[in-house]
Amino acid sequence: MARPQTAPPTLGPSGITAVLGPTNTGKTFYALERMAAHATGMIGLPLRLLAREVYEKMVARRGERAVAMITGEEKIIPPNPSYWVCTVEAMPLEREVSFLAIDEVQLAADPERGRIFTDRILHARGRNETLMLGSDTMAPILKRLIPDISFLGRERFSELTHTGHKKVTRLPRRTAIVAFSAENVYSIAELIRRQRGGAAVVMGALSPRTRNAQAALYNEGEVDYLVATDAIGMGLNMDIDHVAFAQGRKFDGRNARNLYPAEVGQIAGRAGRHVRDGTWGSTAECPPFHEDLIEQVTEHTFEPVTALQWRNPNVRFQSLPALLRSLEESPAIDGLVRARMDDDEDALRRLARRHDIRDMAKGGAALKLLWEVCQVPDFRKVTPDQHAIMLGELYEQLLERGSIRSEWAELQLGRLDNPNGDVDALSNRIAHVRTWTYLSHRSGWLDHAALFQKEARRIEDRLSDVLHEKLTQRFVDRRTSVLLKRLKDDAPLLAGVRNNGEVVVEGEFVGRLLGFQFILDPKAKGPHEKQVRFAALKALQPELMARASALAAAKPEEFRLEDGGMIHWRHGAVAQLVKGPQPLRPDFKFIAMEHMPASAVSAIEERLRGFIADRVEGLAGPLVQLQAALNRPSDSPEALSPGARGVAFRLVENFGAISRRPVADEVKALTQDERAGLRKLGVRFGEYTLHMPALLKPAPAQFLGLLWSLWSEAEPGSFAMPQAGATSVEADEKIPHAFWYAVGYRPSGSRAVRIDMLERLAQEIRQAREKGGREGFEANQRMMSLVGVSGEAFEDILKNLGYKKQTVEREVKVEAPVVADPVAETVEDPAATAARALPEEAAEAPLIEIAGAPADDGGLPHEAQTPEDGNGGGTVEAAEAPAATEPSVTEAAAEPAPAETEAPAAEAPSEPVMETVTLWRYQPPRQNRGGGQQRRGKPGGQDQRADGKRRGGPPKGKGGGKRPPKDKGPRTFSAGPKKKKEADPDSPFAVLANLKKD
Known part of the structure; x- marks a missing residue:
């Protein structure tokens, strides 16, 4: 493999050298080394994004005061700069520099932008050294146009291998997926987000600030996938291992056509970084590439460029017809072809049809101004007629006033300062702002141009930041992307739990920790749900152990017993009551303790049993004491008699309340001393019920209802508790009567009446009966x-x-x-x-x-x-x-x-x-x-x-x-005396009954 050469080349008589080779050969790096060796220099680059990257590198070498940057919408010009970094269209050729370089010269054959690159190849020169950087395919045509040019060949640092067709979901990490329409870019990015955590998006339609932010998102490793247009093929230094083509055709502005082999090679060559090998292939709906094309790309052998696009740079401004005729001239040099009509020429011809424009565009200065207005780029990508209408308005103001009206410019620019809307709406506004950025940099076109430049930059930056956020929100699942990357790298995860239970891993919200139960964020569910959950639980192990220790030493007031028997601690449920060996001894089961070690679980279990025992003693204390009296030895002085034990057992069995009728015989058999003993234990002998008044309060009644549900194996909470303070409620016939007695109510017809209120009603009735007599x-x-x-x-x-x-x-x-x-x-x-x-x-x-x-x-x-x-x-x-x-x-x-x-x-x-x-x-x-x-x-x-x-x-x-x-x-009864029935003389009971009635 060849290494980058930094030594000066052998210059020909003209001092022009063509540095040619495939991608990843260090051509741009070599040009910067050569420019830094000169006192002054200028380099023309194909993209604003690449110009920004090179500008930052030169600033790092020479400082901000020594480097200027000029693009169509951005100018950074310090006083007396030594080095100029520009887009090819924005190169200030009137400035003389010692060194000059033109990057990606093969674009001279491009139907859209080729004429600009051709003009720079023919006319842009450095005083001492000129470099032309590009593909090997340019060697023959450059030799024909510049006979004394010298050549410096560059070899690729790494190999490029074709891997065939793969599904989008099976593409490896650090892959760039290339499509040629915004619709396809968005749909693929959405698929990558769902399947792989997210992707960065790079398109030519995005503002430079947004594209830089998206490229940084990929280069810094926050996402492992990049979905882009062919903009990435123009010298961008991206850490790409694999390039996958999602489309094999593109629209070149006029027609939809198949990709040229050289275009495929230029884009696929972005795979591999320096000495690291790269791969390329197809994906999605792109059909497999032909074997001949694969060989050309892999071996970097493409058909040489035979003709460059050209348009007459020496236009004439004597009249409007003369200007149009000069634009139609054909090249006189072999190897050049007349470029197709560009947007500026099309706008000129549309405006020339208007009588008012033809009348105003008379004379050299007015016609020259019209041509300059027509060269305003169509950043908005509207229809040609709409673009021509805006250019006509600009021309009228510039010709009549000498500048654009500030009020009109402020109104147009102010309408764009709106960060609301979706990705397409924001992109459209940024395109409009770029138009005003371009106009503000045209000398003399706007009063207070510096203020408009500053305001346009502020709005564009604001909209670009919002657009970056929208793209990130739409196409990047940061949480999944970061966690998957950390898990694959086997790096330690940083996790924390906020006061409200939110779990944050590596700065990303992944769910909530309620007690010891981890609840995954619903948005994290999908193909990587298991990986995200595993990452969260792995990071939460220290927190779970700390919580276990805190729970084992928790105070009683830290626990809450909620409806359904759920025991809550801090902000979540840790256990649930279940049926135990006795009615007053419920058991419990843990909730989400499967990730805790056995040693921690045993300490928690002991603490929870203590809390349950305290709660039973506190809320059902009288019933606990009654049960304890049943367990006293028979020879104890305070032991209950057999008759009293029977009544006490029935009360404990029925959770403190029972109808008097079933135990009427047992109650009648009790002596006064036995009754007094039960009264000391809190038992009340009512007219209709035997109950314990202390258990009729709302808290004990609700707790006893829960215990009854557990003991009877009913679903906790299946029977609604009466509202606190209600003297009677409607009695659902589906609810067992035993439940009503457990919660302190007695079923009475269609109502369930609170026991103490029913006994008071009985007293009222007794008093009324005494007054009413027999009637x-x-x-x-x-x-x-x-x-x-x-x-x-x-x-x-x-x-x-x-x-x-x-x-x-x-x-x-x-x-x-x-x-x-x-x-x-x-x-x-x-x-x-x-x-x-x-x-x-x-x-x-x-x-x-x-x-x-x-x-x-x-x-x-x-x-x-x-x-x-x-x-x-x-x-x-x-x-x-x-x-x-x-x-x-x-x-x-x-x-x-x-x-x-x-x-x-x-x-x-x-x-x-x-x-x-x-x-x-x-x-x-x-x-x-x-x-x-x-x-x-x-x-x-x-x-x-x-x-x-x-x-x-x-x-x-x-x-x-x-x-x-x-x-x-x-x-109906009459108020008069009733006739007495004659007593049966043979029945002494009947005679006695009649005597009592008398």
């Missing part, structure tokens, strides 16, 4: 307020408790209107005043009218709960419920009496009136043939086990037993 009692607003319902819902509760309604007509006396003495002052009765002050609905409380429903025998009959229901004269257990608030006798006596000075009133005789009222009367359960009470299939009628199943075998029928007779409607 029954009337329901009142206080009773309804205790359970939070009225109307049919309240009547359903009463029926479930064993009461039956009946309609009664009774005689009441209605006082006649009182005629007061007109002279005396009227004194109103305070009771009437209070009644008038009540709300209308309270003053006129309607009577309860409901449809018949089967009664429930969930409660014990009132007649059975007398002092004799215990062992020889016990107290009434219902008295333990909180007393209902009633006006005291003292308060009633304190009410003011009518004044003694009240004027006498004349009273009319009263008349008897019959009114209909609804009374409720307890209906005892029917007796079965065996003498015992028949259980009915309603809530409370049978014992409820903790798992929701009934004791004593399956119930009879759908409702669990024989239904009572249906209510056939209200019955």
Whole structure:
């Protein structure tokens, strides 16, 4: 392999040397070495991006004050620079320099730009040395045009090998994929993003700043793939190992054609860097290349260039027709061909058709100005007519005023300062800005040109940065790209967890760490999901160990027990409660602990068991104490008696509450001492339930509901907990009754009533029955307020408790209107005043009218709960419920009496009136043939086990037993005395029953 030559070449008589060879031969590097050896120098390059790269290298050698850069839209000219780095079109040939170089001279054969390169080959010269850099194909034509030129051959530093066709998803890292349309570039880049993490995008339509940023994205290794147009074939130094052609045809501005072998070689030659070998091939929809073309590219043997594009540089400005004729002249030198009509000539011919332009373009200066305006490039890539219209506007202003109106320029430029929109919209705005950048650098065309140059540069840089971000967001998955690269390089990963649980690996967000559970970011899911997850967990190992240590030493307040039995620590769930060996001893299972070592897991397990035990003790303490009393030895002084143990066991089994009816016999068998012992343990003997009041609070009730769900193996959270403070809720028939008892509610018809409220309702009913006597009692607003319902819902509760309604007509006396003495002052009765002050609905409380429903025998009959229901004269257990608030006798006596000075009133005789009222009367359960009470299939009628199943075998029928007779409607009773039934003289029990009724 040949090494780069830095020694001066052997110059011919003209001092011109052609440095020719394939790509990756160091030609541009050699030219810079030679330019640095001269006091002054100039180099013309084919691309602005390459000009920027060479400029930065020369600045590093000689400093910013010594180097200038000129492109079509950018000028950096310090005072008295020694070296000029330019695009070929922008070379200031009027400046004399010691050294001059023209890069990529083979572009002189290009139909679009060839005429400019041809002109520089023929006329651009350095005072002492001139270099022409390019392909070997230029040797014959250069020898013909410049007979005394000398040649310096360069050999490629590395080999270039063809590898055939590969799918896009199977292309190796450090690959450049070449396409020839923006649509194909974007679609391939999107595919690479999904499959390989992302790609950089380089196209000629992008601004130099955006292309530099995208090229840096690839060169710095943030992405391993580059999707580009043939712009990369013009001397860009990219770290490319493989070049893949996604298309084999291109549109050259006029026609779609197959790629020339030399073009394929120029692009494919970008593979390989210095002495590292490169490969090339095809991909996507590009068909495999022909064997002859593959051999030409691999061996760097192409057909020589036989003709260069040329256009007459010596145009004449005597008249518009003379200018057009001079542009049509053919070359007189062999080896040159007249170039096709370019954009500037096309614009001139379009403007020449306008009468106003022809009238203005008379005379040498006006015509020359028109030609200069027509040479403004069409950066916007609009239609030729639209471009000509803008050029006509510019020409009119320049000819009339001598400069472009500042107000118009500011308006046009200000409209472009908008960073919103997609990639295409931003690219279009940048193209418009480039037009104004070009105009601002034309001498004398804009007043305050420096300000416009600065403003245009600011807008273009801003839009270019936003465009770079948009391209990166659209075509680069930084996270996947960085992590895959790190994993492949086996480099240590830097990871961290923010306070909100966000996991950041190598600066990229990859997911969240909730407790010990890593949740991958949904955007990271795809072909590389496993690799990203592996990288994150590998980087999180130190953090997981630190969390394990912190959890093992966590304080109780750091834990939270959420709905469904989830135990949370810090910001995530670490375990979930499951069924344990006993109702009050739930077990747990870990969540996302599979990546923790066994030593750390054992410490966490011990800490969680302690937290669960503390929570059971704190929320279900009375039940825990009751269970502990069951475990005391029988010879202990505080041991429960067998009868009390049976009741206590039933309470523990049913999570602290049970209907009184199933255990009625056991309760009656208890002595007062046994009852007192249970009361000390927190047991309350209610009229309808045996319960523990301390467990009725919202927190314990919710916890017991969770324990019941775990013990009965129901799905945690499948049964909604009653809202805290609700006195009754609608009872879903699908919910087992045992669940309601566990959470402190008793199923009563269509409602579930909180146990303490139900016992208070029982006390209110008992007081009302004492006042109403045998006829029954009337329901009142206080009773309804205790359970939070009225109307049919309240009547359903009463029926479930064993009461039956009946309609009664009774005689009441209605006082006649009182005629007061007109002279005396009227004194109103305070009771009437209070009644008038009540709300209308309270003053006129309607009577309860409901449809018949089967009664429930969930409660014990009132007649059975007398002092004799215990062992020889016990107290009434219902008295333990909180007393209902009633006006005291003292308060009633304190009410003011009518004044003694009240004027006498004349009273009319009263008349008897019959009114209909609804009374409720307890209906005892029917007796079965065996003498015992028949259980009915309603809530409370049978014992409820903790798992929701009934004791004593399956119930009879759908409702669990024989239904009572249906209510056939209200019955009317007269207020008069009832006829007594004659007692059977042979039945002493019947006679005794009639005596009691008397």
